[in-house]
Amino acid sequence: MRLRYLAAIVCTVSWFAPTSAWAQGGAASVGGFGSFSLTDASASRSGFGGSVAFDLTPNIQAIGEVGRIGDVLPPTTARLLAFTPFDLHVSAFYGEGGVRVLASPGTVMTPYGEATAGIARLRTGFSGGGSTADAIVGSALSFFDRTEPIAGIGGGILLRGGPVLVDLGYRYKQIFAGSSLASLLSGGTDLRSHQVRVGVGVRF
Numbered sequence: 001m002r003l004r005y006l007a008a009i010v011c012t013v014s015w016f017a018p019t020s021a022w023a024q025g026g027a028a029s030v031g032g033f034g035s036f037s038l039t040d041a042s043a044s045r046s047g048f049g050g051s052v053a054f055d056l057t058p059n060i061q062a063i064g065e066v067g068r069i070g071d072v073l074p075p076t077t078a079r080l081l082a083f084t085p086f087d088l089h090v091s092a093f094y095g096e097g098g099v100r101v102l103a104s105p106g107t108v109m110t111p112y113g114e115a116t117a118g119i120a121r122l123r124t125g126f127s128g129g130g131s132t133a134d135a136i137v138g139s140a141l142s143f144f145d146r147t148e149p150i151a152g153i154g155g156g157i158l159l160r161g162g163p164v165l166v167d168l169g170y171r172y173k174q175i176f177a178g179s180s181l182a183s184l185l186s187g188g189t190d191l192r193s194h195q196v197r198v199g200v201g202v203r204f
Contacts, residue, residue: 037194110159
């Protein structure tokens with residue numbers, strides 16, 4: 001179902017946007033995005049955020065984004081918890097900056113690759129023990145919330161119709177949690193996210 005939605009967006013933009021449309025617009029863009037996990041289709045692992053981009057050269061952009069990932073614990077943790085009445089997750093609110101390299105920037109369909117780095121605020125959530133227990137455990141866990149480094153790489157295709165941009169891409173994010181509670185809950189496995197992203201923006 002999701003792949004059909006992506007295909008419909010690609011076909012629509014490609015059909016209605018002339019090749020010369022890329023030239024209409026400025027050197028900066030802003031937009032919003034939503035994403036879903038490639039490793040676990042549950043809604044708890046979806047994400048959202050906003051981004052900005054500035055042209056440094058025709059083929060290179062400086063980029064920045066802020067966003068939230070619903071859960072960065074490995075899927076194996078969720079599968080183990082499925083046998084209990086409890087739900088435990090670690091969400092990440094992050095901010096990153098980096099560089100994007102564009103191929104064929106003068107065309108309607110422009111492939112790109114990017115690399116980013118920044119910081120992520122990790123928050124551990126708990127539920128399933130009843131309202132009183134959830135409140136107590138949640139308050140206790142908040143003392144272990146940490147801000148950790150995050151890095152990402154990704155790629156995709158930018159589609160252009162006039163000043164409107166559609167971003168279809170993939171992002172890999174890794175959080176370097178060290179000896180934090182989140183790292184302990186993951187069993188020492190890296191906190192990471194594999195996301196398919198759909199974004200819409202405006203160039204000005």
